[in-house]
Amino acid sequence: MTTATAPPEQTTSARSARGLVDLVFRARELSLVIALAALVGVTASVNGNFLSGQGIEDILLNTAILALLAVGQSLVVITRNLDLSVGSVVGLVAFVTGDLLAGGWGIVPGVLLGVAIGAACGLLNGLLVSFCRVPALVVTLGTLYVIQGVDHYIAHGRQINAVNLPPGLLSLGNGSVLGVPYLPLITLVIMVAIGYYLRSYPSGREFYAIGSSPEAARLAGVPVRRRILVAYLVSGCLAGLAGVLWLARFGTVIADSAHGWELLVVSAVVVGGVAITGGVGSVYGAALGALLLTTIGSALVVLRVNPFWQQAITGALLLLAISVDRVLALRLARLLRNRSRHG
Amino acid sequence: MSVTPTLALANVSKSFGAVRALREVSLDLFAGEAHALAGENGAGKSTLVKTLAGVHRPDTGQVLLNGEPVVFAGPADAQQAGVAVIYQEPTLFPDLSVAENIFMGRQPRRGLGRIDRKAMHGQARELFERLGVALDPEQPSRGLSIADQQLVEIAKALSRDARVLIMDEPTAALSGNEVARLFSVVEALREHGCAILFISHRLDEIFSLCQRVTTLRDGAWIASEPVSGLTHDDLVRRMVGRELGALYPKEEAPLGEVALQVERLTREGVFTDVSFQVRRGEIVALAGLVGAGRSEVARAVFGVDRWDAGSVSVDGRRLPAGSPTAAMGAGLALVPEDRRQQGLVMELSIERNIGLTGLRSLRRGVTISRQAERDRAKDWAVRLRLKFARLSDGVGVLSGGNQQKVVLAKWLATKPSVLIVDEPTRGIDVGTKAEVHRLLSELAGQGIAVLMISSDLPEVLGMADRVLVMHEGRLTAEISRADATEESVMNAATGRAA
Numbered sequence: 001m002t003t004a005t006a007p008p009e010q011t012t013s014a015r016s017a018r019g020l021v022d023l024v025f026r027a028r029e030l031s032l033v034i035a036l037a038a039l040v041g042v043t044a045s046v047n048g049n050f051l052s053g054q055g056i057e058d059i060l061l062n063t064a065i066l067a068l069l070a071v072g073q074s075l076v077v078i079t080r081n082l083d084l085s086v087g088s089v090v091g092l093v094a095f096v097t098g099d100l101l102a103g104g105w106g107i108v109p110g111v112l113l114g115v116a117i118g119a120a121c122g123l124l125n126g127l128l129v130s131f132c133r134v135p136a137l138v139v140t141l142g143t144l145y146v147i148q149g150v151d152h153y154i155a156h157g158r159q160i161n162a163v164n165l166p167p168g169l170l171s172l173g174n175g176s177v178l179g180v181p182y183l184p185l186i187t188l189v190i191m192v193a194i195g196y197y198l199r200s201y202p203s204g205r206e207f208y209a210i211g212s213s214p215e216a217a218r219l220a221g222v223p224v225r226r227r228i229l230v231a232y233l234v235s236g237c238l239a240g241l242a243g244v245l246w247l248a249r250f251g252t253v254i255a256d257s258a259h260g261w262e263l264l265v266v267s268a269v270v271v272g273g274v275a276i277t278g279g280v281g282s283v284y285g286a287a288l289g290a291l292l293l294t295t296i297g298s299a300l301v302v303l304r305v306n307p308f309w310q311q312a313i314t315g316a317l318l319l320l321a322i323s324v325d326r327v328l329a330l331r332l333a334r335l336l337r338n339r340s341r342h343g
Numbered sequence: 344m345s346v347t348p349t350l351a352l353a354n355v356s357k358s359f360g361a362v363r364a365l366r367e368v369s370l371d372l373f374a375g376e377a378h379a380l381a382g383e384n385g386a387g388k389s390t391l392v393k394t395l396a397g398v399h400r401p402d403t404g405q406v407l408l409n410g411e412p413v414v415f416a417g418p419a420d421a422q423q424a425g426v427a428v429i430y431q432e433p434t435l436f437p438d439l440s441v442a443e444n445i446f447m448g449r450q451p452r453r454g455l456g457r458i459d460r461k462a463m464h465g466q467a468r469e470l471f472e473r474l475g476v477a478l479d480p481e482q483p484s485r486g487l488s489i490a491d492q493q494l495v496e497i498a499k500a501l502s503r504d505a506r507v508l509i510m511d512e513p514t515a516a517l518s519g520n521e522v523a524r525l526f527s528v529v530e531a532l533r534e535h536g537c538a539i540l541f542i543s544h545r546l547d548e549i550f551s552l553c554q555r556v557t558t559l560r561d562g563a564w565i566a567s568e569p570v571s572g573l574t575h576d577d578l579v580r581r582m583v584g585r586e587l588g589a590l591y592p593k594e595e596a597p598l599g600e601v602a603l604q605v606e607r608l609t610r611e612g613v614f615t616d617v618s619f620q621v622r623r624g625e626i627v628a629l630a631g632l633v634g635a636g637r638s639e640v641a642r643a644v645f646g647v648d649r650w651d652a653g654s655v656s657v658d659g660r661r662l663p664a665g666s667p668t669a670a671m672g673a674g675l676a677l678v679p680e681d682r683r684q685q686g687l688v689m690e691l692s693i694e695r696n697i698g699l700t701g702l703r704s705l706r707r708g709v710t711i712s713r714q715a716e717r718d719r720a721k722d723w724a725v726r727l728r729l730k731f732a733r734l735s736d737g738v739g740v741l742s743g744g745n746q747q748k749v750v751l752a753k754w755l756a757t758k759p760s761v762l763i764v765d766e767p768t769r770g771i772d773v774g775t776k777a778e779v780h781r782l783l784s785e786l787a788g789q790g791i792a793v794l795m796i797s798s799d800l801p802e803v804l805g806m807a808d809r810v811l812v813m814h815e816g817r818l819t820a821e822i823s824r825a826d827a828t829e830e831s832v833m834n835a836a837t838g839r840a841a
Contacts, residue, residue, distance in 0.1 A: 200457040202450045205439070209447055212436035219398065219434045220447050221419030279438035332486070 028273035032288045036295060043299040050302050057181055059291075059298050061174075061249065064183035065090075065242050067290035069261065070268040071191050072238035074286035075198075075231045076136075077269050080211040080278030081129060083232060084140040086239040087261035088147040089121045093243025094257040095151055098160035101247075107168050114244035115237050121147060122236015126229035144262060155255030162251025173248030183245055187287070190238065195283045207231060211278025267314055268293050271321045293317075347410040349374045349538040350395060350426065350507045355404035357390055362743060364390040367404070368564045370540075370557055372507060377529065377539040379549040379570065381582050382559035383799065388542050389431065391559070392511045395540070396428040397421030419448075427505030431512045431542075431633075433492035435484040442467040442480035445499045470498040475524045489634040490517050497525060501532075508532060509540040512633075514548060519837065526552055544800070545833060546575050558582055583801060594784050599623030600658075602792035603675075603761045605644060608653035613639045614816040617653070621761065621792040626783060628807030629796045631836045635813040637796045638680050641763050645677040646670040657761055671700070676759035678750050680766045680796070686750040687738050694720035694734040697752045723752035728778060744768075744775025751782065762786060765796040780806060800829050814838045 044051040069086050076083045093114040101110045121143060128139040162170060172182055198204040206227050210217045217224050246257055266276075272289025274281025293314055300310050348371035357365040365387045372378055382388050393399045395406065397415030405412045408424055415421045421428075435444050442463050443450075451462040467480035476494050478487075484495060493513060500508055508529070514522045529552065533539055541553055549556060550570055558565040558581040565581050603621040608614070614636035621627045629637045643650045649665035656662065657673040670677075679685035687696055698705055698716040705715045720734045727748045731741060738749055747767065754762065767783065768776045783806065787793050797803050803810055810827045812820040812835035820835035 202448060202452070202456075202458055205443060205447065205450070205458070208439060209436045209443075212438040213434070216434035216436055217447075219396075219418050219428075219430065221417065221422050222448060223419070275438075279436065335486070 029282075029285050029288060032272065032285070032292055036288075036292055039292075039295055039299055043302055047302045050299065053179075055298075055302075057176075059295055060184040061181055062298065063291045063294040064181075064187045065245055065249070065258075066261070066264065066268060066294060067184075067287040068187045068190065068238055068242045068245070069265045070272065070286040070290040071187070071194055071283045072235035073265045074269045074272070074274045074281060074283050075194065075207065076235045077266075077274050077276060078198075078207050078211045078278055078281060079228050079231050080214065081136040081228060081231065082140060082266070082276075083122075083125060083235045084137070084262045084266075085121060085125060085143040085147055086235060086242075086265055087258045087263075088144050088151060089118050089236060089239035090243040090246055090258035090261065091256055092121075092147050092151040092154075093117050093240045094246045094253045095155050095160060095255055097244055098165065098247045098253050099154070099158075101166055101169060102160055102164035107166055107172075110169070111241075111244050115240040118236040118238070118240020118243065119233060120236070121239070122233040123229070125236065126232030129232065130225035130228040140262075148256075151255045158254075160247070160251075160253045165247070165251055169248045170251055173245065173251070183249060186241075186245070190241075191283050191287050194234070198283065203227070208279050211275075211280075213279075264293065264314075265290075267318050271317055273321070273325075275325065276322070346373060348372055348407070349409060351407040351410075352391070352394065352401075353405045353407055355391075355394060355401040355406070357394060357399055357402050364562050365394070365401075366561075366563045368559065368562070369404075370564075370567070372538040372540055374506070374536045374538050375533055376555060377533050377541055377553040379553035379556040380540060380542045380559065381546075381549060381556055381578055383582055383801070386559040386582070387562040388559060389511060390562075392428060392430070392509055392540070392542070395421070395507075395509055396426060422503065425503075425506035426509065427500035427503045427507070428509045429493070429496045429500050429511065429513045433489065433496050435487075435492055435495060437485035438483060440481050441478055441484050441487075441495055444484050444495055445470065445480075445502050449502070466502070467498065470501055473501065474498060474528060476521075490521060493517060494521070497528070501528070505537060507538045507540070511542045512544065513541075514543055514545065522548070544798070545837075546578060546829075549578070550575075579801075594788060596624035596784075596788045596790075598625055599790055602658055603644070603794065604654075604656040604659075605640075606654045606656075608640065608643060608650050608655065610639065610643055610648065610650045613648075614643075614813070617813075617818050619811055619818065619821070621794050623760070623790045623792050624787050625808045626787050626793040626795055626806055628803040628810045629794060629813065630798075630800070630803045630810055630832050631813035633798065635836065636816040637813050638765050640813070641677060641765055641794070641796055644670070645675055645763060647677075671757060674758075674760035676700075676754035676757055676762050678747075678754055678762070678764040678767060680769070682743070682746050682750055686753075687746060689737070689739050691738065692735045693724070693729075693731055693738055693741070693749055696738050696749050697723055697756060700753050700757045719756060720752075723756060727752055727755075727782065742775070744771040744779070747771055747775070747779060748782075751779070755786070759791065761792045761794065763794045763796070766798065767795060768797075768799065768802060800832060803827070803832060804829065812836050 040051070049055055073083055073086060096117065097110045097114040100113065101107070125140055125143055128134050129136045175182055177185070198207060206217070206222045209220065209222055210224050210227055214224060247253055268290040269286045270276055271292060272281065272285035272287065274286055296313055297310050350372045352368055352370045354367045354369055355365055356367055368387070368391060370391070380388050380391065390399060394401055397418045397420050400414065406415065407413070413424065445467050446463050450458040451466060453459040464480045471478050474494060474497060478491060478494065484492065487495065497513065513525065517525065529539060541549070543549055553570050555567060556570050556573065556578065557567040558578070560582060599622055601620045602623050605620070606618050608617045617640055619627070629640070631637050639648065642648045644655050646662065646665050646667040646669060654661055657675055660673055662673055663669050683689060688699070694717050697720040702711060705711050705719065707715065717734060724731065724734065729748050730745050738746055741749065764783065768779050771779065783793055783795065795806060804827050807827070808824050810822045810832055811818055812822065812832055814836055815838065819838065822831055
C-alpha cells in the first residue's frame, strides 16, 4: 500500500521477489535434472551397461513417444483442462495405420491419416469441452472408452506384424542420423517449436492466461473457447503422430497399444512442473518429466527391482511433485504478500 | 446537448432469471466529460458497466457508439471499440507477470509476430511512471496487494488509449495519495477527450471528479443531472428514494451479557490485533472498505480459517482455532457474504438447504426423517415470510432476497446465541431488504448478539448500535450509534484520522 511513498525499497523488494519466483520455477527443471543425474549415476555404478550407447539409445527411444504425448498434454493442462483420451488414440492410430500400411498404403498417406485421426479425436474432445461446457475429465474419459471400443472393433483380435509393414516405416522407428535416433529428434523438434510458440507469441501466452484465470481471460477478450479447442486439437494430432511412431518402433501391434498410458502422460506432465490447476509450467518440463519416468523404469530393470516398485515409485514421485508444488506455492504467496505489504 | 455521445445506452433492460437488474435505463457519455453513476448496492450499477463492456447483452434497448447502434458480441468487441473497463474486483492472471497482465492480447511485437518483451516491459514501466507508482513489470501479479492490483488494472486501461474509460469503484482499496494520483491521470485523460464513467460510494469523489451524475435505484433510472446544482443530501435522497431511517427499523433492545468476545485476534498478513465484543441484544456493524479484512475476521471467528494469535470466546467459553464444528456447537452462526457459493447448495431444494445445519437433530433412528425436515422448513418459511411455490423446489428459482432468507433460516434453526451476517442485503431488492432488517432487529430483541458486516453505509448507520471500522487489517475506530455519520465511518475506513 505504501508504494507511493517508498519507491526505492519497493523496487528492490519487488526485484528480489521476482528473482525468487524465477528461482522456484527454474528450480523445478533443475531438480528434475539433478534427480535424473543421481538416478543415472547410481544405476551406472551398479551396472556399467546402463550408460552404454545402446542403453542410452533405448532410454531415448522409450522416452520419445511419452514425451511427445506429454508435450501435447501440457498444452491442455496449462489451460486448466485434461485429455485422458491420448492413450486410446495412440492404440487406435497404431492399429489402423498398421492395417492400411500392411495392405499397401504409402508411408506418407499413412502418417497423414494417423495424424488426421488424432486431429478428429482432439476436435471432438475440444468441441465438447469448450463449446458444450462439459467438464474435461468426463468428456475425455468418455472418448477414451469410445475410441478404445472402436479400436477393438476394427482389430477384432487380429495382430499387425512387422514383416508386412514397409521397411521405410520400421527404419523411421529404429534408424538414426549421426548416431541420434529419429524418434527423439522428432519429439525434440516439436517440443522446441511448441515451447517457443507458447513463450514468444501473443496467442501462446493466452493459453497461460486462460489457465491462470478463466474469468479474467474472458474479460480481457481472450478467445477462450477457440484456444481450448486448439489445445485439444494439438494434443490429438500429437497423439495421432505418436500412434504412427509407436507402430514404427514396435512393428508388431495388437489393439490396446499404449493401454493405460493416459495416466502415465499426466504423471509426466505433473512431475515436470505443469500445474494441474493450469497457468504454470512448460513443455520442456513436461518432456523432462517423461524422461525421468522412463529412466526410472529402465533403471529399475537394470537394478533387478521387482516391476511392482516401478509403479509405486512413479506414484510416490507424483505425490512428491504435487506436495512440493503446493508447499512452494503457499510459501511463495505468503512471502510475496508480506513483501508487498512491508515494501 | 447537440453533441453526439461517444457511448450511450438507450432504454436498456436486463434480467437474470427473476431478478430485473436494469429497467429501461438510458445513459449518455460525452467526450471530455466525467460522468458519475450513483446508486446503492444492488441498484444495477455493475450490470450497467458489464453491459457497456460487452459482457452482458441487453434484453431490450440499445448500446449506441457515436450515435450508431452496436452489438458487442463479447468483451473483445467493446475493447476494439475503445471501451476500457476497470472492474470492482481486479481481474488479473496471478501466474503471469504484471507486464503480461497489462498487455495480454496486445503485446508489442518484433519480427515474425513474436512478443517483444523488452519493449513490453519498457512500456509498462512508462505507464507506472505516469501513474507515479513503483511496480516491477516483471513481477508476477500473484501476491500483489489489492491496491497494487488495482493500479495494474488502471495501467491496463491507460495502455489501451481508450475513448471511454469505465471505472467501477476503482478507489475502494486505494489510499488517499493513490486516489489523488489516479484523479490527476483521469483528469488528464478527460481533457484529452476521453469519456469517463465513474462509480464510487464516496460521494466526495463524485463531487470533486465528475461533471454529471446519473442515479439508479433498484435497476431503474432516476435522474441524470449536472453535479454542480446538487448537494450531498440531494444525491443520497435520489439513491435511497426515501428519508433515511424508514428502512431501518432497529429497535432499542436491552443489552445482555457479552456473548461474543474477540481478543487480539491476528492472522498474519490478513488482519492484526482485532479485539471487540458483542452483547446479547446488540447489533454491531463491522464497516470498512472491500479488502480491509472484515470477512476474513468473520471467517476466522467462525473457524473456517485458522488464526495465528488471540482468542475467541462465546458465552465465556473459548473456542479452538479453525473448527467450525466447535463454533456451531458453542452457538455461533455465520451467514456468509456469497450466498450462491458459500451460503446455499444451489442444486438442493429449499427444505434440504434449511435442514443442512441440523441433520443430527432431524434423525429418527439412524436415518433422516423427511417429515421432520419438511416440518422444520415449513416452520421457518412461515416465520421468515418466505415467498415460494413448493418447499421441494430448488433454491435456485428463488429471488436473491428469498435465497438470503433461506440461508438465515438454515442458521436460525441452530438456535444461535451469536449471529454473524456478512453483507446480509447485498443484491436484494428494497422490499425484502427491509424485511431482512426487521428480522435482524427482532433477533436482537430476542437476545441474540448480531455482528453485521456491511459495505452499505446507510444500512450500517441505520441498523447498528455500535460501528466498528476496519482499515487494512486493523480496527481503526469504534463509533457509537449517536456519533456514527457517513463521514466519520468513511474517514476511519480510508485511514484518515477519525
